[in-house]
Amino acid sequence: MSTAVFVCADSPDILLDGVEVNAIEGLCETPLRIAEQLGGADRVVLLLHESHYDLADVQKALRSVEVDPLGSQILDVPLGISESDLEATLAGLRQRALAYAGSRPEHQKPTIPHVFNRRSLFRAPRPWYRAAPMVDEAKCAAVDGCQACVEPCPQGAYRWQQGRIHFNRDLCEPCGMCVSACPTEAISIPSTTPKMLAAQVGALVGHGDAPVGLRFVCRGARSAESVPGWHEIVVPCTGMVPGTWLLTALLMGAGSVTAASCADADCQRGLDEHSRTAVDLARSVLTAADLDPNLVPLQMGDVIREPIARTDFTAPFTHAGDAEAMLVLDSISPKGLDVTHTGSSLGVVTIDPESCTLCAQCAQTCPTTAIQAGFEEDTVTLSFNAAACTNCGQCTIACPEVERGAIRVAARIDSDLLRSGRRTINEGVVLVCESCGKPVAPEPMMDRIGELLGEEFEDTMQFLTRRCMDCRGLT
Amino acid sequence: MTTGSTDIARTRQGIYRFLGGALLPPDAKQFDLLAGAVEVMNDRDIDQFAFGPAWRRLGRHFPIDVAADGLDVGYVQLFASGIAGRVSPPTESHYRVVMRGGEIAEFVAGLQGEYRSMGIASVGEEEAPDHISTELEVMSHLCDREASAWGDDQIEGVKEVLDLESQFLHQHLTVWIPPFHDLVHACDPLPFYLDLVDMVHAFVVHERDYVNLIRRGMVE
Missing domain, CATH: 3.30.70.20 (Alpha-Beta Plaits)
Known part of the structure; x- marks a missing residue:
């Protein structure tokens, strides 16, 4: 895998860790000219001038040299960008392009x-x-x-x-x-994978000694003018960026991190609230951790802070990475984290033992196995692992007793729970067959069914609770 | 080089016909014609579409010597006798009916009915109506009608044909070609058939989106 970098000619000369930067005159208008200097590269980074090029033509040119446009990085050269910022930006884009895994x-x-x-x-x-x-x-x-x-x-x-x-x-x-x-x-979405984001952020924070500011941004909200020290991470929409990603980028070594709002892009998609919530969550977590909330400023352009950490995450910008980031933050914070916030991509499940019937529908539905059901001879146990919970709420949709408050998911980041691993959240007795000794069903579940059916079905319930499925037909 | 709607419809018609021909049992004469068609199609600005690279990879196989390159044997192995016990039948009913334990006859009869309602009465008399080549040829025929309607400035006629194209793509080709493509890859066939099926997959998925875009964008 190799990358070629092309710049529309009047950009400054750039030396990027020995990588040749190809300056081509009129590249914006005649992107097919990249074929002249491609040299076998299969990933391309293009620095072009806004409104001087037609994206359809650029993508066609890339296809003509068998480079996947979705993996290529196109940057509109921001006005007034310094040479050092441009070098850092290119390093980030190059690594992002290299991390592209292809598309269908x-x-x-x-x-x-x-x-x-x-x-x-x-x-x-x-x-x-x-x-x-x-x-x-x-x-x-x-x-x-x-x-x-x-x-x-x-x-x-x-x-x-x-x-x-x-x-x-x-x-x-x-x-x-x-x-x-x-x-x-x-x-x-192949153009915005966790690996690509991690590669870009990693390259930006590792480039040079000066602290960098990062701004998650959609293509439409990119800034036309460069702000010294700040770099943009392009995503399809900032609404998709959870607050934990902002904190992850911060913990990877960025000095300051923020997300653009939809208003910057004049976008009517209506997801502005999501990006605002993400920034607010990150600031709330920092405040709870006794750290400066302005590490995540409301907008780009504030002073870039010194990095608070340089962490090598296992899987940044994934659900597992979110939990990992919160534990890193907890380790550098003078006090434990316990934040409840609507924007949390981590959750905490609680069960009300009075109304939970231990039917285990929640465990069966939980897509990440954060909730698990364990059956032993005459007991059933529901357990929960906060580090695996993505606050998706599917357990509450599945629970037949949710209206009675049997299960709740709080959008909550609790470092003690994240660290403690799996723990029991409810347990109860399983009725066993009087005939063969096999399990019948959790006792609270049969009690609830009996309650719903009423007294007139008491005999039926007596029978059902004493015989397993196999033995019912034999009696 | 013009890139008007008529030209694009003709290009699409040509690609469908090309792919349909390449997926028939290989025949030296047919593959000579296809080699000539590659030359023609390469001049038709195909790189403007997402399937451009898949077309380039496929085009590089031509000219092909059917016997020397083992295509005749490779075709039978891939689509009929199997490679290491794996077969990928090039018929829609296999993916829509057989794999789900259903009855083929009803499905095929329904497909023939659809062809008749499109005004294509002859399909299915000599060839399997649900064979990939037949279905691609049907789309080629619809693109031909579309190109003629564009050429005659019959906007209503264009809309009518685009509706038929969209319907056929949605209800047939884009439903079974992706699993067919995956099955062919699992069979590890000759590189030519890998690239051919990659192109078919890329093309029909693109067609579904592209035809919809034209339909939505059409104004008098």
Whole structure:
């Protein structure tokens, strides 16, 4: 895997750890010229001038040299960018391009900028392509009842039916909300994978000695003017970025981290609240940890702070990485973390033993096995591991006694619980068959069924509680 | 080079026909014609579409010597007798019906009914109506009608054909081609068939989105 970097000619000369930067005159207007100096590279970083190029033409040029446009990085050179900032930006984009793992045809969603009319008989508009999400059915937990992607999608492109997720490509306007909502990481957008984000952030924070500021941003909200020391991490929509990602980037070594708002992009998708919530969550966690909340400023341009940590995460920008980040933060904080916030991508499940019937539907549905049910001879145990909980709320959808308060999920980050691993949250007796000794059902569940059926079915219940499924037919 | 709607419809028609021909039992004469078609299609600005690289990879196999390159044997192994016990039948009913334990006849009869409702009465008389080549040829025929309608400035006619194309792509090709593609890959066939099936997959997935975009974007 190798990367070639191309710059539209009047950019400054750049030396990037020995990587040649190809300056081409008129590159914005004639992107096909990259073929002249590609030299066998399969990943490309392009520095172009905003509004001087046609994205459809650039993507076509990349395809003509068999480079996947979705893995290529295109930067509109920000006005007034310093040479050192440009070098750092290029280092980040180059690493991001190298971390690209390829795409399937389903990931390419075409867009045509104009309407078709009689004029298009002579010149039809060229399509350009966005990276679209795709569901990996092997990883999808829909068969167990998970439908965590359905509600977050602002276009209603996901539908759960009979244990399958149906994805309507036509409705999808790729924003990535489904990607961060999916508890099993079954949904991916190939241009914005955790590995690519980690590679870009890692390169930026490792470049030079000066502290860097990072701003998660969508393509439409990118800043036309450079702000010294700040770099942009492009995602399909900032609504997909949970607050824990901002903290992860901070703990990887960034001095300051923030997320752009939809207003910056003049976007009508209506996800502005999500990016504001993410920033607010990060600031709340920092405050709870007795750290400076302005490490996550409300907007780019504030003073960049000194980094508070340089952590090598195992899997940053994933659900596991979120829990890991909170534990790192807890380790550098003078006090333990316990924050409840609507924007938390970590959750804490609590059970009310009075109303829980131990039916274990929650465990069966939990897509990350944060809740598990353990059956022994005459006991059933529900256990919970906070580090695996993504606050998806699927357990509350599955619970038949949720209205009686049997189960609750709090959007909460509790470092003690994250550290303590799996613990029992409810347990009870399992009735055993008087005939063969096999388990029948949890006692609270049979009690509840009896309560719902009423006194007139008391005899039936007596029978059902004393015989297992196999022995009922024999009596 | 023009890139008007008629030209694009003709290009798409050509690709469907090309792919349908390449997926028939290999024949030296047919593959000579396909080699000539590659040359023609390469001049049709295919890189503007996402399937451009898949087309390039496929095109590089031509010209092909069917016997010397082992295509005749490779075809039978991949689609009929099997490679290491794995077969990937090139028929829709296998993926829609057989794999789910259903009855083929009803499915195939329904498909023939759809062809008739599109005004294509002859399909299915000599070839399997649900064979991949037949279905690609049906789409080629619809693109031909679309191109003619564009050429005649018959916007309503264009819309009508685009609806048929979209329906056929949604209800048939994009439903079974992805699992067919995955099964072919699992069979580890000759590189030509890998690249051919990659191109079919990339093309029909793109077609589904592209035809919808044209339909939505059309105004008088």
